[in-house]
Amino acid sequence: MVRKILGVIIGYVAMSVFVVTTFILALLVLGPDGAFKPGEFAPSNLWIAISFVLGFAGAVLAGLVCALIAKSSKPVMVLAGIALIMGLVLAIPALTAEPVTEERAEDLPSLEAMQKGQQPAWVAALNPLVGAAGILLGGRLRRNSLPGA
Numbered sequence: 619m620v621r622k623i624l625g626v627i628i629g630y631v632a633m634s635v636f637v638v639t640t641f642i643l644a645l646l647v648l649g650p651d652g653a654f655k656p657g658e659f660a661p662s663n664l665w666i667a668i669s670f671v672l673g674f675a676g677a678v679l680a681g682l683v684c685a686l687i688a689k690s691s692k693p694v695m696v697l698a699g700i701a702l703i704m705g706l707v708l709a710i711p712a713l714t715a716e717p718v719t720e721e722r723a724e725d726l727p728s729l730e731a732m733q734k735g736q737q738p739a740w741v742a743a744l745n746p747l748v749g750a751a752g753i754l755l756g757g758r759l760r761r762n763s764l765p766g767a
Contacts, residue, residue, distance in 0.1 A: 625688030626697045629753070633680030633701070640672045650722070650731040659718045659734045666741055670748060677701065677749040681756020694757030698750040705746025712742035 644665075645653055653665040661669070684697045718736045 622688045622690060622693040625684040625686075625690075625693045626700070628687055629680040629682075629684030629694075629697050630700065632683045633676040633749075633753075636676040636679055637673060640676070641669070644668050644672065645729075645732060650726060651724075654722060654731060654735065657721050657724075659720065659722050659731065659736050661735060661737055661741075666738075669741070670745075673745060674748050674752040677752025678756035678759070681753035681758075682760050683756075684753070685757040685760035691757055694753060698753040698757075701753055702746045702750040705749055706743075709742035709746060712737050713739050 648662075648665065648668075653662060654660065655662050680697060680701070681694050684694050685691065688694070715736060718734060720734070722731060722734075
């Protein structure tokens, strides 16, 4: 039982660390002009695409780590459920927020721009589904890659 609980926890931590680290790196590489639409706090299409790829990759990692530690598929399903519920709860602010009408200054530092950034509602709603699917896929990768697993 402890192994299964640890699988869920460590899988979630692995996903969180991966996503935060890669998002920061992506922001530093793209800068505010690449991450946002010109003069706005709305993310660019490139940023949205990168965020889905990185989020999905982090979720696959989480599912794989969870399955390797737990040595069972049920904890992977639990982790996917937790990610789905937490993602939907965390999406509520984006779904209910008033649009930012302030114009983004060109010299605004990247991290400050990211704090004011506003993801589209459809991205906020889709992210939890992408994450849950990635976790389930990651769990299957472990099961399919080892004989008798």
